[in-house]
Amino acid sequence: MADSFTEGSSTEDGKKRQQFGNRLLSDPARVFHYNAWDNVEWSEEQAAAAQRKVQENSTQRVCQEKQVDYEINANKYWNDFYKIHENGFFKDRHWLFTEFPELAPSQNQNPLMDLLSENKRSQVPGWKSSKDGLGFITEQPQCSSNGLGHEAETLSVEENVTQKLSHLEVRADEFPGSSASYRIFEVGCGVGNTVFPILQTNNDPRLFVYCCDFSSTAIQLVQTNPAYEPSRCFAFVHDLCDEDKSYPIPRDSLDVIVLIFVLSAVVPDKMQKAIDRLSRLLKPGGMMLLRDYGRHDMAQLRFKKGQCLSENFYVRGDGTRVYFFTQDELDTLFTTAGLEKVQNLVDRRLQVNRGKQLTMYRVWIQCKYRRPLWTDTGS
Numbered sequence: 001m002a003d004s005f006t007e008g009s010s011t012e013d014g015k016k017r018q019q020f021g022n023r024l025l026s027d028p029a030r031v032f033h034y035n036a037w038d039n040v041e042w043s044e045e046q047a048a049a050a051q052r053k054v055q056e057n058s059t060q061r062v063c064q065e066k067q068v069d070y071e072i073n074a075n076k077y078w079n080d081f082y083k084i085h086e087n088g089f090f091k092d093r094h095w096l097f098t099e100f101p102e103l104a105p106s107q108n109q110n111p112l113m114d115l116l117s118e119n120k121r122s123q124v125p126g127w128k129s130s131k132d133g134l135g136f137i138t139e140q141p142q143c144s145s146n147g148l149g150h151e152a153e154t155l156s157v158e159e160n161v162t163q164k165l166s167h168l169e170v171r172a173d174e175f176p177g178s179s180a181s182y183r184i185f186e187v188g189c190g191v192g193n194t195v196f197p198i199l200q201t202n203n204d205p206r207l208f209v210y211c212c213d214f215s216s217t218a219i220q221l222v223q224t225n226p227a228y229e230p231s232r233c234f235a236f237v238h239d240l241c242d243e244d245k246s247y248p249i250p251r252d253s254l255d256v257i258v259l260i261f262v263l264s265a266v267v268p269d270k271m272q273k274a275i276d277r278l279s280r281l282l283k284p285g286g287m288m289l290l291r292d293y294g295r296h297d298m299a300q301l302r303f304k305k306g307q308c309l310s311e312n313f314y315v316r317g318d319g320t321r322v323y324f325f326t327q328d329e330l331d332t333l334f335t336t337a338g339l340e341k342v343q344n345l346v347d348r349r350l351q352v353n354r355g356k357q358l359t360m361y362r363v364w365i366q367c368k369y370r371r372p373l374w375t376d377t378g379s
């Protein structure tokens with residue numbers, strides 16, 4: 001896995017980095033002048049060669065018994081990984097704030113709040129003012145059979161009581177970070193290479209950051225990190241595929257969910273439900289951010305025969321697994337979960353090891369999908 005996470009390094013000259021996509025290789029003779037080139041065009045031969053490589057390394061599948069072991073013990077393989085590498089493997093990601101300004105300070109505004117300040121409250125189904133200033137109650141917007149715009153005051157007593165009870169149940173009111181007004185949740189946070197830069201960069205007192213991982217070793221490393229502040233952050237062990245265990249965060253309460261190289265570690269047939277569950281935690285207008293492996297990334301082409309679990313899904317030598325996505329697959333996962341596309345781009349990068357005069361073709365996908373401000377429920 002040693003090559004997988006070099007994309008997070010800061011600029012070699014320490015200058016503020018630009019967004020991805022700005023350094024273009026127009027003269028191949030200059031390839032070794034920089035460490036990386038953006039938006040690299042693949043020739044037809046290169047794409048065909050990649051396709052052949054994948055066909056080759058996928059012909060022989062891992063036996064069923066081992067597949068079951070990798071699934072059942074997935075968190076243990078990651079625990080072993082973190083016991084060996086501790087904090088030393090993944091690099092901090094200075095690109096985070098240029099690619100995902102939603103994580104930076106001054107973002108602490110829900111688009112819903114803007115909308116509401118524009119006197120459009122009546123257009124937002126389910127809107128009620130709430131004491132913590134979130135603006136949106138944590139239960140699902142309620143629509144009457146008459147369609148949108150049915151005011152809460154006109155509900156029957158019984159409906160009102162039911163609403164209030166479910167409200168209490170879902171909110172469980174004193175959840176960690178309940179008094180914050182901007183909430184970010186990183187899923188599969190590892191040892192905190194995203195969480196700590198957020199906490200250090202974004203000093204907004206109204207910010208609260210949640211993070212989880214199913215590796216207890218990783219979470220322990222987060223919690224014992226000197227930069228971990230329980231008043232601003234809550235790290236917990238959680239398997240995003242576990243359907244029986246709920247998140248310690250109410251529905252409709254998060255501004256941002258971050259998935260960085262984690263969805264690819266999940267067995268493909270469990271991805272949709274995991275994204276469905278997460279999307280329900282977003283506030284209307286809240287955003288899901290993802291950066292992950294793209295189809296035919298160098299890491300995929302390097303797998304040897306016998307490491308393939310299923311199409312485009314592989315197991316590394318250390319028992320951790322990885323999937324390589326297309327843009328369409330991710331679009332389907334997010335839109336099926338009721339989110340709308342804001343960004344879905346492929347980042348084809350040529351990384352260069354100038355010392356060894358090596359070139360490496362990386363393919364990453366970056367997505368931003370938003371929970372709609374309101375859902376057209378039909379009538």
Ligand SMILES: C[S@@+](CC[C@H](N)C(=O)[O-])C[C@H]1O[C@@H](n2cnc3c(N)ncnc32)[C@H](O)[C@@H]1O
Pocket residue numbers: 074078090187188189190191192193194212213214215218238239240241259260261262265266
């Ligand atoms: C490639 S690492 C990325 C770590 C972190 N996001 C980062 O960017 O440094 C993948 C992480 O996902 C976690 N992970 C994999 N499957 C998971 C699951 N089902 N539930 C929660 N975490 C999971 C692993 O333990 C590991 O920490």
